[in-house]
Ligand code: HEC
């Protein structure tokens with residue numbers, strides 16, 4: 001092989017390699033308005049901030065409006081298309097690519113099943129158990145999660161908040177009472 005042919009062959013390899021890099025799978029699944037979200041929603045943080053969460057339409061609408069307040073370049077007529085894409089591609093119960101890594105085993109107790117059933121459709125339980133909080137904070141979080149799409153019944157909220165504050169409460173809480 002002469003030098004020119006070798007360079008041409010290497011050049012071909014290089015082009016093949018970069019074409020391959022460009023077609024690496026997007027973290028955003030196909031769907032109407034994917035490019036709008038994939039482009040405009042990754043200007044300040046990576047795709048991970050989005051693809052690791054699940055929310056219903058109400059939750060994503062809230063999130064998108066919040067992002068626009070922070071400077072996201074989404075025009076008024078693009079808001080609903082972006083929300084529709086997000087709620088479809090990342091709605092409650094859509095499986096996570098790294099599901100095994102998000103697994104947490106919870107301590108036994110009244111409320112454990114409710115947390116397992118209602119709190120890992122949209123993020124890992126790692127997110128639930130990461131931080132200790134007061135019962136008031138747990139109550140507020142459970143209400144917020146129900147608002148954005150957790151299927152917990154109103155009558156189950158207190159059991160969940162009590163279970164979480166028992167196991168993931170603030171240690172000084174009882175002393176301070
Ligand atoms: C102008 C910068 C900016 C753009 C553009 C932007 N975001 Fe954000 N985003 C932020 C900041 C800052 C935070 C962290 C603060 C927060 O959690 O509210 C964040 C956090 C998030 C989170 C993580 C919430 C959590 O608690 O884990 C999600 C989901 C999100 N953004 C979605 C989006 C979507 C969808 C878009 C496109 C509509 C978008 N972002 C565009 C600035 C931006």
Ligand code: HEC
Nearest residue numbers: 053054055056092118119121122127128142145148149150
């Ligand atoms: C419908 C989807 C959904 C379900 C179901 C859900 N969450 Fe969330 N959760 C989110 C989203 C989205 C965020 C990030 C935005 C936010 O904090 O509001 C989050 C954040 C959190 C956080 C971090 C909040 C913070 O302020 O740091 C905790 C803790 C949490 N969830 C607990 C729970 C518990 C407990 C349940 C079950 C009752 C639950 N989640 C069910 C969507 C959900």
